[in-house]
Amino acid sequence: MLEKDIERVLYSRADIQKVNERLGKQITADYQGKNPLLIGILKGAIVFMTDLIREIDLHVEIDFMDVSSYGAETISSGEVKIIKDLDTSVKGRDIIIIEDIVDTGRTLNYLMAILKTRQANSIKVCTLMDKPSRRIIPVHSDYVGMEVPNEFVVGYGLDYAEQYRNMGSIGVLKPEIYSGK
Ligand SMILES: O=P(O)(O)OC[C@H]1O[C@H](OP(=O)(O)OP(=O)(O)O)[C@H](O)[C@@H]1O
Numbered sequence: 180m181l182e183k184d185i186e187r188v189l190y191s192r193a194d195i196q197k198v199n200e201r202l203g204k205q206i207t208a209d210y211q212g213k214n215p216l217l218i219g220i221l222k223g224a225i226v227f228m229t230d231l232i233r234e235i236d237l238h239v240e241i242d243f244m245d246v247s248s249y250g251a252e253t254i255s256s257g258e259v260k261i262i263k264d265l266d267t268s269v270k271g272r273d274i275i276i277i278e279d280i281v282d283t284g285r286t287l288n289y290l291m292a293i294l295k296t297r298q299a300n301s302i303k304v305c306t307l308m309d310k311p312s313r314r315i316i317p318v319h320s321d322y323v324g325m326e327v328p329n330e331f332v333v334g335y336g337l338d339y340a341e342q343y344r345n346m347g348s349i350g351v352l353k354p355e356i357y358s359g360k
Pocket residue numbers: 220221222223224246247248249255278279280281282283284285286287337338
């Protein structure tokens with residue numbers, strides 16, 4: 180039903196699962212003997228994060244932050260604010276920020292600036308998708324699932340006007356969806 184609004188599927192559920200397995204193995208290898216704190220960035224990262232953590236064969240903890248810059252538009256307003264802060268102290272912890280997508284880089288840049296002041300032992304970033312063609316602020320991601328073209332993508336946690344987060348695949352919407360038909 181949801182996929183009828185999709186013009187082009189970029190990644191199927193099976194494609195995404197393979198990416199999650201690869202990222203999970205990398206993180207498992209890199210954090211041997213550690214107990215990383217995975218910080219999911221609401222709301223987009225939740226679907227990815229729930230699948231990714233089950234591919235990590237380590238003791239991990241999870242927490243969430245909501246730092247929002249987009250309204251119902253597909254273009255960023257440029258404004259970033261904290262909607263929900265962490266419940267856990269990151270002092271001395273090895274933290275991994277979990278994002279669904281890095282687009283302009285504004286959200287990640289803001290998050291890094293905040294988290295760097297909190298004395299974590301290490302800070303790394305794992306993003307399912309990277310859209311480097313849209314970057315406004317240079318940011319570094321340590322684990323990247325896939326690079327996506329300069330198109331607005333939905334599904335697997337990513338929304339258009341809060342819809343399509345529950346679609347299993349990732350794709351590009353038909354233009355008529357934006358024009359309200
Ligand atoms: O690199 P940027 O241009 O900052 O864009 C990336 C951010 O935008 C989206 O979140 P959004 O603010 O839409 O909130 P949501 O996750 O609740 O949809 C996405 O989940 C990233 O957090």
